Amino acid sequence: MPVxxxxxxxxxxxxxxxxxxxxREDAVDVDDTVAAIIADVRARGDVSVIELxxxxxxxxxxxxxLAFSSKEIAAEIAKVPNDERAALELAAERIxxxxxxxxxxxxxxxxxxxAELGWRWGPVAAAGLYVPGGLASYPSSVLxxxxxxxxxxxxxxxxCAPTPGGVVNPLVLLAAQIAGVDTVYRIGGAQAVAAMAxxxxxxxxxxxxTGPGNAFVAAAKRxxxxxxxxxxxxxxxxxxxxxxxxxxxxWIALDLLSQAEHDESxxxxxxxxxxxxxxxxxxxxxxxxxxxxxxAIAGPxxxxxxxxxxxxxxxxxxxxxxxxxxxxxxLCVADPDALLxxxxxxxxxxxxxxxxxxxxxxxxxxxxxxxxxxxARFSSGLSVLDFMKRTTLAKMTPEALRAVGPAAERLxxxxxxxxxxxxxxxxxxxxxx
Amino acid sequence: MPVxxxxxxxxxxxxxxxxxxxxREDAVDVDDTVAAIIADVRARGDVSVIELxxxxxxxxxxxxxLAFSSKEIAAEIAKVPNDERAALELAAERIxxxxxxxxxxxxxxxxxxxAELGWRWGPVAAAGLYVPGGLASYPSSVLxxxxxxxxxxxxxxxxCAPTPGGVVNPLVLLAAQIAGVDTVYRIGGAQAVAAMAxxxxxxxxxxxxTGPGNAFVAAAKRxxxxxxxxxxxxxxxxxxxxxxxxxxxxWIALDLLSQAEHDESxxxxxxxxxxxxxxxxxxxxxxxxxxxxxxAIAGPxxxxxxxxxxxxxxxxxxxxxxxxxxxxxxLCVADPDALLxxxxxxxxxxxxxxxxxxxxxxxxxxxxxxxxxxxARFSSGLSVLDFMKRTTLAKMTPEALRAVGPAAERLxxxxxxxxxxxxxxxxxxxxxx
Numbered sequence: 001m002p003v004x005x006x007x008x009x010x011x012x013x014x015x016x017x018x019x020x021x022x023x024r025e026d027a028v029d030v031d032d033t034v035a036a037i038i039a040d041v042r043a044r045g046d047v048s049v050i051e052l053x054x055x056x057x058x059x060x061x062x063x064x065x066l067a068f069s070s071k072e073i074a075a076e077i078a079k080v081p082n083d084e085r086a087a088l089e090l091a092a093e094r095i096x097x098x099x100x101x102x103x104x105x106x107x108x109x110x111x112x113x114x115a116e117l118g119w120r121w122g123p124v125a126a127a128g129l130y131v132p133g134g135l136a137s138y139p140s141s142v143l144x145x146x147x148x149x150x151x152x153x154x155x156x157x158x159x160c161a162p163t164p165g166g167v168v169n170p171l172v173l174l175a176a177q178i179a180g181v182d183t184v185y186r187i188g189g190a191q192a193v194a195a196m197a198x199x200x201x202x203x204x205x206x207x208x209x210t211g212p213g214n215a216f217v218a219a220a221k222r223x224x225x226x227x228x229x230x231x232x233x234x235x236x237x238x239x240x241x242x243x244x245x246x247x248x249x250x251w252i253a254l255d256l257l258s259q260a261e262h263d264e265s266x267x268x269x270x271x272x273x274x275x276x277x278x279x280x281x282x283x284x285x286x287x288x289x290x291x292x293x294x295x296a297i298a299g300p301x302x303x304x305x306x307x308x309x310x311x312x313x314x315x316x317x318x319x320x321x322x323x324x325x326x327x328x329x330x331l332c333v334a335d336p337d338a339l340l341x342x343x344x345x346x347x348x349x350x351x352x353x354x355x356x357x358x359x360x361x362x363x364x365x366x367x368x369x370x371x372x373x374x375x376a377r378f379s380s381g382l383s384v385l386d387f388m389k390r391t392t393l394a395k396m397t398p399e400a401l402r403a404v405g406p407a408a409e410r411l412x413x414x415x416x417x418x419x420x421x422x423x424x425x426x427x428x429x430x431x432x433x
Numbered sequence: 434m435p436v437x438x439x440x441x442x443x444x445x446x447x448x449x450x451x452x453x454x455x456x457r458e459d460a461v462d463v464d465d466t467v468a469a470i471i472a473d474v475r476a477r478g479d480v481s482v483i484e485l486x487x488x489x490x491x492x493x494x495x496x497x498x499l500a501f502s503s504k505e506i507a508a509e510i511a512k513v514p515n516d517e518r519a520a521l522e523l524a525a526e527r528i529x530x531x532x533x534x535x536x537x538x539x540x541x542x543x544x545x546x547x548a549e550l551g552w553r554w555g556p557v558a559a560a561g562l563y564v565p566g567g568l569a570s571y572p573s574s575v576l577x578x579x580x581x582x583x584x585x586x587x588x589x590x591x592x593c594a595p596t597p598g599g600v601v602n603p604l605v606l607l608a609a610q611i612a613g614v615d616t617v618y619r620i621g622g623a624q625a626v627a628a629m630a631x632x633x634x635x636x637x638x639x640x641x642x643t644g645p646g647n648a649f650v651a652a653a654k655r656x657x658x659x660x661x662x663x664x665x666x667x668x669x670x671x672x673x674x675x676x677x678x679x680x681x682x683x684w685i686a687l688d689l690l691s692q693a694e695h696d697e698s699x700x701x702x703x704x705x706x707x708x709x710x711x712x713x714x715x716x717x718x719x720x721x722x723x724x725x726x727x728x729a730i731a732g733p734x735x736x737x738x739x740x741x742x743x744x745x746x747x748x749x750x751x752x753x754x755x756x757x758x759x760x761x762x763x764l765c766v767a768d769p770d771a772l773l774x775x776x777x778x779x780x781x782x783x784x785x786x787x788x789x790x791x792x793x794x795x796x797x798x799x800x801x802x803x804x805x806x807x808x809a810r811f812s813s814g815l816s817v818l819d820f821m822k823r824t825t826l827a828k829m830t831p832e833a834l835r836a837v838g839p840a841a842e843r844l845x846x847x848x849x850x851x852x853x854x855x856x857x858x859x860x861x862x863x864x865x866x
Contacts (some may be wrong), residue, residue: 091840115798358856361845363573392782396797411517417794423688426684427684
């Protein structure tokens with residue numbers, strides 16, 4: 001059974017703190033293994049990648065077959081039924097429309113001294129997306145990673161997707177095609193991350209690597225950070241539903257289960273103003289768990305990390321929500337917009353019970369790559385900005401330099417950086433001649 | 434002597450590649466030490482921080498004296514001469530004006546299905562700035578880190594600044610006051626980073642840690658990344674000047690030296706269309722090195738990592754510049770704006786020879802915390818956005834769900850995520866009843 005907490009109980013603070021700090025993942029320490037793999041790929045390039053793929057994925061490749069050929073891609077994509085293709089295309093269209101609005105604007109202005117200031121945004125030149133193999137090979141994640149890159153204007157977009165035993169998900173290749181991916185390499189693990197970061201004879205290096213992966217992939221991304229940009233290291237998925245009594249318990253139960261079914265370490269929490277409704281939702285979860293396909297995953301997740309919290313009012317719900325800083329937050333209350341104004345920290349908010357979180361996973365438009373493990377306190381979901389960078393601009397005139405140069409010189413001297421000061425002074429002296 | 438390269442020479446490509454890949458820093462592996470320090474601070478809190486400060490900084494503290502008192506701050510600040518104070522205030526005003534323009538906008542719209550979509554930005558609740566001690570204790574860096582946080586709306590802003598032997602730079606405390614910093618702790622190293630990330634009885638944890646530091650600080654930031662947000666791990670400073678012959682060689686020499694004087698590992702590169710001008714700049718550098726206060730730092734930097742590259746034309750200069758992706762780029766040419774359109778990757782650009790890079794370090798307005806070591810390919814200087822995060826919003830209506838729900842359900846089924854599909858289907862069934 002999941003935890004039942006009542007915010008009015010005397011021991012609530014201790015119980016809630018325990019819930020917040022519950023360790024849901026045993027981080028396997030694979031750092032030494034990963035360091036060795038990265039060093040080997042840097043030293044031996046394609047040969048290393050091919051050997052490691054044979055070892056870990058039981059797949060024999062050559063430099064020529066590292067990437068899928070366009071013929072192979074076409075043959076796989078042909079297997080996709082029409083309704084799946086249409087669904088993927090609708091999702092891509094909506095994700096693209098949303099992300100297109102995220103394109104940042106350049107700025108340039110002249111200040112009172114006559115100095116021109118501003119900034120300019122530009123895309124990274126090349127990005128690599130990691131797509132896990134097997135069960136977690138999600139075409140929706142291909143769209144969510146590749147479309148922001150495409151909208152940003154990234155020139156070269158590649159995917160690394162392991163295909164253990166050579167098996168690939170045709171929908172992943174279709175999603176890659178829809179999202180404008182140039183090349184799909186059938187490699188995975190730390191070796192794929194290393195190849196994208198440092199390049200091999202066959203695989204050109206990229207500037208930014210995004211996408212989910214197992215402990216090896218996460219450790220490799222952490223290690224190549226700095227050489228290339230990376231997205232957040234994602235933890236297990238989470239949902240928080242704030243619901244009043246005016247909801248169908250079964251709908252809320254399904255929303256909670258839609259995170260629980262991802263991973264035994266996923267966490268689903270209901271905060272409600274009505275204890276009876278909370279019990280009804282918990283009962284509905286148990287009923288659905290009897291038949292759910294992934295009950296072997298969702299059941300342990302719900303029992304080990306699930307929680308129902310009864311609060312006095314929605315203000316209390318909002319305060320607790322901010323301490324959780326949930327990845328996904330559903331506001332299933334009469335006036336979700338009013339409640340939203342009280343919420344500070346959340347990755348994605350779903351307003352009203354007509355917006356199940358699953359809409360956001362696939363087709364709402366916003367990105368489904370979101371901050372987990374309370375990191376919504378300081379980070380955001382994936383966006384077009386993750387594939388762009390900003391160059392700041394400054395252009396002084398003689399007049400502007402006359403106005404602000406002496407202060408710069410003074411500060412340089414105070415920091416004992418003489419050449420800094422002299423570089424300004426030399427120009428000021430010319431002006432004063 | 435620095436390297437002299439001519440882009441027309443047959444061996445240029447090999448020489449330029451060698452210059453690009455020159456390892457300028459021997460990364461000391463301090464990771465095990467740092468891991469132990471972080472674990473100790475997590476376990477023993479204030480006691481650990483106080484012991485480590487006694488050990489590394491020769492400074493005996495108590496929980497009560499971890500932070501400067503307002504009386505101590507006032508006494509230190511009173512030592513600052515008026516002209517220094519005025520210079521710092523002008524810098525703060527200009528940095529604030531620039532960064533205020535970076536505040537991002539919220540968005541919300543209704544699409545053709547009737548779904549409301551959008552996003553909302555908000556500040557992180559608390560940020561911690563690391564300020565190195567000793568020679569690298571720069572008040573300008575306090576402004577450059579704290580003002581963007583202040584403009585973002587961060588509620589609680591703290592500084593950790595080691596004060597070996599108890600010595601503090603009064604200008605650092607003044608800069609902190611000007612930039613609205615709430616508390617300054619006199620601690621440093623990995624123990625300060627750990628205290629800010631995890632909190633102690635005395636030091637409340639923060640959500641984001643920024644600021645430069647030595648190898649221990651950098652390793653600690655890397656380790657706490659995920660628990661809190663961090664800025665980039667900065668490497669040694671770099672400048673690239675692209676100059677035509679119509680420049681004073683001494684000005685350009687001083688600009689090159691203003692990076693070289695930071696650090697023996699700093700890199701200063703001149704690209705010019707005129708070989709004779711290149712030689713004149715190199716001669717001017719040598720002349721300035723005879724008397725420069727920091728010649729013991731700037732000399733080795735220039736001789737070991739400096740370079741003068743002669744190119745055929747400015748298009749070639751732009752192409753080489755993009756391969757370097759410099760932290761600082763000066764365009765000292767007749768039409769710097771025209772050249773700017775050919776540049777893709779740079780942290781900060783300074784247009785015209787009236788804009789020495791030092792202006793950007795202190796008083797231009799743009800941030801001086803910039804991507805080093807070619808990371809301008811994928812990352813940006815510090816900005817207001819680094820202290821904010823975005824929450825995405827989605828609000829479906831029954832009509833909108835009817836329009837897009839079936840596609841979401843189809844994709845959920847294709848990914849074998851049954852509960853996702855059912856959470857949509859349950860609502861669609863209600864609508865179809």
